[in-house]
Amino acid sequence: MVNSLLRTTLATLRALLLTGLVALIIPVLLLGSWVPGYGAWWRQRVRRLWIRMILVTLGIRIHWEGRIPDFPAIYVGNHRAYIDPLLLMRDVLAVPVAKKEMASWPLIGFAARLSGIFFVDRESSKDRQRTLHKITAEVRRGGSILLFPEGTTHAGHEVLPFRKGVFRVAAEEQVHMVPFALDFDDPADYWIGKDTFAAHFFRRFGHWRTRVHVAVGPDLFDPDGEAMRLHCMEWINAKLAEFRAGEPARTLERSKAGVGA
Structure with a gap:
């Protein structure tokens, strides 16, 4: 009973702090949009700082493996929960692709x-x-993209078949792909099925820590988009198998490459 009360209290405090952080970022983003020529630059850096504060607030600990390339790329990976994009965007400067339902939150x-x-x-x-046209325009501008080509969250040991569109864009625009794999120490942290955002948030973020492994793979390019798609899926599946086997993820210094101005 006491533990349940403490967890509810902690989750409530975190929800209030999260609301405050969201309210804080809105005027800051609006301020940056008024500076000609710096809108995208400002948004990405404000968003990254905001995400880092959110991760600390929620008690999320990331065990990071791999390095971020210092050139524009398209990042693709498996999908477990609504916080997945934040785990990568703590360090990666990229435009994320999200489901439309999030826009109504x-x-x-x-x-x-x-x-x-x-x-x-x-x-x-x-x-x-x-959306593929917008992705094409962004990579032509020299920006990076982050997305989850499975199209949904799930608890499977291997990725669902990746949608092919973004790999065709990468091949046509000669943009490198960077696969990443992520998994939580506790599968109860997955956001799957008909679980609502609020129910999941209060159930899981009432715990003091949420631990997650993130591994960023080697960049790759192939003029055959299908070959890149299969290679990314294979690399992610192999890394997820490593996570399940309990191999310790190396906590590396966060790469400065691709993170700075």
Whole structure:
């Protein structure tokens, strides 16, 4: 009974702090949008700082493996929960692609839209094509992209088949792909099925720590988009198997490459 009360109290405090952080970022993002030529630069750096504060607030500990390349790339990985993008964007400067439902979340959706996130209706082929055009424009501008080509969260030991569109874009635009794998120490942290955001948040973030492993793989390029898709899936599956085997993830210094101005 006491433990349950303490966890509810901790989760409530974190929810209040998270609300404050979301409310804080909105005027800061609006301020940056008024500076001609610096909108995207400002949004990415404000978003990264904001994400780092959120991760600390939620008690998330990341065991990081690998290095971030110092050139534009498309980052693709497996999907476990709604906080997955934050785990990468703590260090990676990239435009994330998120499901359209997030745009309707109170405060969070508005702040996410201001920060430049691409929203996509995964059930609409027309909207998926529109998003691919936006991704193409972003990589031509010299930016990086972060997305989860499975299209949904799940608890499987291997990735679901990746959607092919972004790999065609990478091949056509000659952009390198960077696979990443992530997994939580406790599978109860997965956000799957019909679990609601609020129920999951109060159940899981009432714990003092949430531990997660993130591994960033080697960059790769192949003029054959399908070959890149299969290679990324194979690398991620192998890394997820390592996580399950209990091999200790190396906690490395966060790479400065690709993180600075």
